[in-house]
Amino acid sequence: xxxxxxxxxKSSGWPASPWARGAAAVSAGALPALAFPAPSLWWLxxxxxxxxxxxxxxxxxxxxxxxxxxxxxxxxxxxxxxxxWSSLHVFIVILALLLGALWAPWGWLVRxxxxxxxGAARVGAGLVLVPCxxxxxxxxxxxxxxxxxxxxxxxxxxxxxxxLRLASVGxxxxxxxxxLAVNTALAALIxxxxxxxxxxxxxxxxxxxxxxxxxxxxxxGTGGARVRVAVxxxxxxxxxxxxxxxxxxxxxxxxxxxVDLVVWGESSVSFDLTSRPDIARRLAALSRDVGADVLVNVxxxxxxxRGISKTSVLIGPDGQVGASYDKMRLVPFGEYIPARSxxxxxxxxxxxxxxxxxxxxxxxxxxxxxxxxxxLVCFESAFPDMSRNLxxxxxxLLVAESSTSSFQTSWAPAQHASLAALRAAxxxxxxxxxxxxxxxxxxxxxxxxxxxxxxxxxxxxxxxxVPLSQGxxxxxxxxxxxxxxxxxxxxxxxxxxxxxxxxxxxxxxxSR
Numbered sequence: 243x244x245x246x247x248x249x250x251x252k253s254s255g256w257p258a259s260p261w262a263r264g265a266a267a268v269s270a271g272a273l274p275a276l277a278f279p280a281p282s283l284w285w286l287x288x289x290x291x292x293x294x295x296x297x298x299x300x301x302x303x304x305x306x307x308x309x310x311x312x313x314x315x316x317x318x319x320x321x322x323x324x325x326x327w328s329s330l331h332v333f334i335v336i337l338a339l340l341l342g343a344l345w346a347p348w349g350w351l352v353r354x355x356x357x358x359x360x361g362a363a364r365v366g367a368g369l370v371l372v373p374c375x376x377x378x379x380x381x382x383x384x385x386x387x388x389x390x391x392x393x394x395x396x397x398x399x400x401x402x403x404x405x406l407r408l409a410s411v412g413x414x415x416x417x418x419x420x421x422l423a424v425n426t427a428l429a430a431l432i433x434x435x436x437x438x439x440x441x442x443x444x445x446x447x448x449x450x451x452x453x454x455x456x457x458x459x460x461x462x463g464t465g466g467a468r469v470r471v472a473v474x475x476x477x478x479x480x481x482x483x484x485x486x487x488x489x490x491x492x493x494x495x496x497x498x499x500x501v502d503l504v505v506w507g508e509s510s511v512s513f514d515l516t517s518r519p520d521i522a523r524r525l526a527a528l529s530r531d532v533g534a535d536v537l538v539n540v541x542x543x544x545x546x547x548r549g550i551s552k553t554s555v556l557i558g559p560d561g562q563v564g565a566s567y568d569k570m571r572l573v574p575f576g577e578y579i580p581a582r583s584x585x586x587x588x589x590x591x592x593x594x595x596x597x598x599x600x601x602x603x604x605x606x607x608x609x610x611x612x613x614x615x616x617x618l619v620c621f622e623s624a625f626p627d628m629s630r631n632l633x634x635x636x637x638x639l640l641v642a643e644s645s646t647s648s649f650q651t652s653w654a655p656a657q658h659a660s661l662a663a664l665r666a667a668x669x670x671x672x673x674x675x676x677x678x679x680x681x682x683x684x685x686x687x688x689x690x691x692x693x694x695x696x697x698x699x700x701x702x703x704x705x706x707x708v709p710l711s712q713g714x715x716x717x718x719x720x721x722x723x724x725x726x727x728x729x730x731x732x733x734x735x736x737x738x739x740x741x742x743x744x745x746x747x748x749x750x751x752x753s754r
Contacts, residue, residue: 263297263306264313270294271314271345275321277398279656287398291425295372296433298349299356307357311349315379316342322393325652330575341389344382348375356430365430365437369444371735373422374728380418381725384625386571387580391624392657395421400660404456406667406689410715411459413626413668415724423448462670462687462711469613469639469708471684472501472534473676474510477701478647482512485678486521492703493528493536501534501705502613507678508552508620508645509541515555515562517545522561530559535610539619539643540566544600551600552577554617554643556608564609568602569619571628607635616671618642623661623675626668626722633669633718638710640665640673647679650698655681663689670715672708687711 257263270293277287294314301307319338326334352375355368376395384391396417399405408416423444430441474496476488489506496504515522529536540553552569555562572578578598605628608615616637622628623642632640642662646655659682662675667689675683680698684706685691693706 263310266297267294267310267313268317268320270297271317271342272321274318274395274398275324275393277395278322278393278653279400279660280653282401282656282660284398284400284402287395287421288424289428291422292429292432295352295356295425295429298352299429299433301349301353301357304350304353307353308346308350311345311347311352312342314342314349315345318342318345318393325649325654328652329648333575337389341383344379348372348379351375356426356434360434360437362437362440365434366440366444367735368430369423369426369440370731372426373419374732376422377415377419377725377728378732380415386625387574389574390571390621391626392621394418397661397664400663400689401691403688403690404452406663407456407459407461408452409664409667409689410461410670410717411455412724413717413722414664415626415722415728419724419728420448420452460713460716462715463713464687464709465712467710469503469710470499470501470705471639471674471708472496472499472504472532472703472705473674473682473684473696474504474506474703475676475680475682475696475700476507476510476678477699478650478679486511486513488701490524490528492701494531496532496534496703496705499532499705501532503610503615503639504528504532504534504536505641505643505674505676506536506538507676507682508539508643510643510678511538511540511555512542513540514542514545515540522557525557526559526561529557535563537608537615537617537641537643549600550597551602552619553602554606554608554619556610556615558610565606567606567608567617567619568600569622570602570605571622571625572599572601573621605631605635607632607637614638616640620644621658623658623665623673626665626717629665629669629671629673630718630721633671633714637671639708640669640671642673642675643677644675645678650679655679655698659683659695663691668715668717670711670713670718672711674706674708684708 257266274290276283277290298307298310301310316338319341352372355364380394394414396414399417405417427441427444430437474489474492476485479485479488489510493504513521525536536557538555540555543550554567574580614637616632618628629640644658646658659675662673663685666673666685666687670687672686680696680700682696684693686709692708694704696704
């Protein structure tokens with residue numbers, strides 16, 4: 243590198259030492275985590291990526307930019323999942339480094355489009371392609387075997403009404419894209435003086451697009467129908483029998499309150515109902531006493547020898563109603579260990595699953611006769627495609643049965659509960675997030691909170707008047723069009739880049 247360029251890097255204020263630069267990348271990557279619950283500084287998301295982008299664009303080489311992207315991604319993963327330390331310990335650092343590698347190409351892309359002294363055309367391309375590149379990272383890590391879509395940037399906007407309207411049009415992906423577009427424009431405004439016009443134009447377009455969606459996007463229709471849903475949250479009780487007894491006791495208090503459905507949390511029943519007919523009879527008796535079906539979640543070894551599964555079961559006055567649902571997308575390391583023959587040693591450094599849970603094969607819509615329910619279990623509420631599929635199958639109400647009892651004092655319960663607001667807004671279906679130990683919450687078809695949230699200190703019940711909705715959201719109709727558009731734009735850019743390089747090489751050969 244020339245002396246002039248080295249001097250320029252030093253004068254820019256960025257660390258000259260590779261180690262200091264790496265530490266800065268990790269710290270900058272961690273900053274956006276503050277936009278998520280529990281801090282929930284949602285407004286921070288619109289500028290939180292700027293320090294990271296400025297660092298990456300100043301990298302002396304494309305390889306260093308990729309490394310800055312990698313380390314920043316690792317910092318982001320550690321910060322967003324820091325509450326897993328109690329279960330995985332040092333293994334969370336290893337996982338963060340592995341997943342952080344997904345941001346390496348994004349780091350290279352940021353430098354390629356915004357690095358040095360780019361012209362207006364290159365900055366304009368960066369304002370489009372940098373958000374597209376980020377979406378590719380979110381898409382890749384949304385694969386269940388890489389941990390699932392926890393901490394997507396768009397999810398930080400779960401309580402912002404205009405953002406929820408955007409989710410109904412393009413899902414969480416559209417929100418992520420617009421958040422990244424704002425960050426990219428701000429980074430260009432700060433670092434590239436000649437880019438002020440295209441950056442300001444980009445910010446104006448984002449504002450206009452968001453306002454247009456807010457004003458003219460369709461909203462879910464309502465026919466006035468409502469359903470009374472009761473959530474039973476027993477609290478932290480270590481004993482399986484004690485947890486069941488407390489849930490039974492709380493449910494009996496709902497008698498005479500006119501509820502239509504009672505929902506228990508994940509792992510609320512730790513006994514296989516076929517081998518414990520006494521438990522099955524007690525649940526049926528509860529349904530008769532309350533006058534409503536009871537949705538429970540059985541986390542137990544099956545009597546037929548098919549292993550352990552997490553199964554949602556709807557119980558009516560005469561026993562089980564319809565088909566049960568086995569959780570399909572399991573939590574890596576919490577409920578199974580990927581490539582156990584290679585990574586099984588994780589059980590020795592944390593609380594990783596000692597035995598893999600049995601995975602379900604298909605989603606189920608349960609019918610009480612008056613209400614069609616789409617059950618999800620635990621972090622399945624993080625997957626947009628699962629709630630969309632249930633809406634397409636005719637579910638009127640989405641229900642996520644969850645438990646974050648291992649992480650009560652962390653950010654995890656609040657983060658998890660917030661996801662239900664996005665899924666409701668995306669699918670135009672109200673959603674109940676019912677947990678054993680909090681946070682439990684209910685959202686209407688626009689993602690707005692209905693009734694009180696039950697915090698992590700509560701052992702109680704709550705009854706919610708949930709308005710049902712009609713129609714299909716644009717996102718439900720057209721699916722992940724934002725992601726597909728991002729892929730197409732990146733493919734076009736790659737083809738143009740290849741064509742340009744080839745043309746330069748041909749010109750160089752002719753001039754020899």
